[in-house]
Amino acid sequence: MFNISLYLEKFKNLGQSERQLKEILILAIKNATGTDIEAKSIIIKNGEAIIKVSPSIKNTIFIKKEKILKAVSEKIGCGVGEIR
Secondary structure, eight states: OOOHHHHHGGGTTTTHHHHHHHHHHHHHHHHHHOOOOOGGGEEEETTEEEEOOOHHHHHHHHHTHHHHHHHHHHHHSSSOOEEO
16 A cells, blocks of 8 residues: 655655755854854855845855855865855
């Protein structure tokens, strides 16, 4: 007999890697700049992290961009290649 719970188990972890990448990116930004941002303000698309925050926070992030990208690549190995 078909068990629906076993079928739905496949979809349980869908999107987990993107969520984990966002959390690592948030932690790296907090360590580098000292500012907190929310996960909903980050969009990850085609290896780029698009951050939708105020211009002053964005400028701070861009100043420390190399440090943030290095911290993310150390944690994951790959993932985000650019911050916009």
